[in-house]
Amino acid sequence: MSNKMDQFRDQLDSVNLDLLELINRRAALVQQIGQVKEKQSMKRFDPVRERTMLDKITSNNDGPFQNATIEHIFKEIFKAGLELQEDDHRKALLVSRKKKPEDTVIEIKGTKIGDGNTNYVFGPCAVESYEQVAAVAESVKSKGLKLLRGGAFKPRTSPYDFQGLGVEGLQILKRAADEYDLAVISEIVNPAHIEQAVDYIDVIQIGARNMQNFELLKAAGDANKPVLLKRGLSATIAEFINAAEYIMSRGNGNIILCERGIRTYEKATRNTLDISAVPILKQETHLPVMVDVTHSTGRRDLLLPTAKAALAVGADGVMAEVHPDPAVALSDSAQQMDIPTFDAFYEELTSLDNRIKDKKVIVE
Numbered sequence: 204m205s206n207k208m209d210q211f212r213d214q215l216d217s218v219n220l221d222l223l224e225l226i227n228r229r230a231a232l233v234q235q236i237g238q239v240k241e242k243q244s245m246k247r248f249d250p251v252r253e254r255t256m257l258d259k260i261t262s263n264n265d266g267p268f269q270n271a272t273i274e275h276i277f278k279e280i281f282k283a284g285l286e287l288q289e290d291d292h293r294k295a296l297l298v299s300r301k302k303k304p305e306d307t308v309i310e311i312k313g314t315k316i317g318d319g320n321t322n323y324v325f326g327p328c329a330v331e332s333y334e335q336v337a338a339v340a341e342s343v344k345s346k347g348l349k350l351l352r353g354g355a356f357k358p359r360t361s362p363y364d365f366q367g368l369g370v371e372g373l374q375i376l377k378r379a380a381d382e383y384d385l386a387v388i389s390e391i392v393n394p395a396h397i398e399q400a401v402d403y404i405d406v407i408q409i410g411a412r413n414m415q416n417f418e419l420l421k422a423a424g425d426a427n428k429p430v431l432l433k434r435g436l437s438a439t440i441a442e443f444i445n446a447a448e449y450i451m452s453r454g455n456g457n458i459i460l461c462e463r464g465i466r467t468y469e470k471a472t473r474n475t476l477d478i479s480a481v482p483i484l485k486q487e488t489h490l491p492v493m494v495d496v497t498h499s500t501g502r503r504d505l506l507l508p509t510a511k512a513a514l515a516v517g518a519d520g521v522m523a524e525v526h527p528d529p530a531v532a533l534s535d536s537a538q539q540m541d542i543p544t545f546d547a548f549y550e551e552l553t554s555l556d557n558r559i560k561d562k563k564v565i566v567e
């Protein structure tokens with residue numbers, strides 16, 4: 204009796220190995236098909252082809268399994284094959300670490316982003332006047348910093364909200380940046396504006412609401428300027444990475460990723476800062492990653508704690524909004540810092556940064 208059982212078990216082991224070999228042979232074929240499809244830009248999933256395969260299989264099914272069970276098993280095998288093709292595709296992304304293991308370092312007017320040092324981007328939410336921008340620029344300069352942000356084209360939730368000064372705003376930024384020897388980061392919302400904007404700005408920002416504006420991504424990819432790409436409000440990390448790929452696939456690899464919070468059910472903050480996105484993006488891509496603490500929290504009291512978290516988690520930089528008089532700001536007045544708050548914020552943050560860099564605080 205036990206002898207017979209052993210024989211069956213031996214046979215079963217051998218059938219398992221045969222199945223294993225066949226499943227992997229199938230997977231290798233699926234990979235080859237994936238490569239051909241990739242070259243011809245064909246969709247990987249073809250439901251008609253899947254139905255034909257299933258019909259052929261079930262019409263040859265002599266049991267004891269029912270057709271429904273057989274279909275279920277084969278659907279799982281098909282799915283695994285599709286996932287394998289997708290993995291192969293992911294490996295090929297230009298922005299991925301698999302493609303380029305070393306960090307991308309971007310140089311902007313002599314400042315390096317992504318080289319292991321911490322960078323800071325400060326400036327008003329929207330450009331309102333020369334005096335307003337100059338007040339912030341002076342404060343940024345006094346800290347020995349280089350990067351000045353400011354919105355000239357403002358994509359606002361309501362069409363009746365302040366939409367920004369447009370090109371005039373870019374001209375104000377450029378004037379202040381030249382006077383204080385700073386580099387300008389400003390959002391562009393229309394592909395047609397890029398050509399004109401590059402005369403005034405040093406970094407093209409693509410905002411959260413435009414993360415999947417593919418024509419804008421392509422236009423930024425054609426431009427000869429670094430791009431700061433913000434994560435979309437409801438974008439997954441994979442969608443974020445693919446948006447960056449749009450830019451890099453056009454030849455522009457100088458991309459800074461910026462986590463700015465995502466939409467969740469939580470109402471205590473304006474968005475939910477997805478802090479874990481930072482190490483994931485650092486692992487999956489070779490691009491510098493910054494954290495925008497202003498738009499992720501929407502709360503002035505949370506700017507410093509979240510900025511500290513960003514440094515501790517390995518972000519390459521922190522972005523925050525500063526306004527000489529936030530109470531009268533035309534946008535984001537609840538979360539912009541005034542200059543004294545900015546001074547204190549920066550002092551405490553850089554002190555933590557120095558302790559991290561000196562290994563006095565161990566964050567790993």
Ligand SMILES: [Mn+2]
Nearest residue numbers: 328524534535
């Ligand atoms: Mn803002």
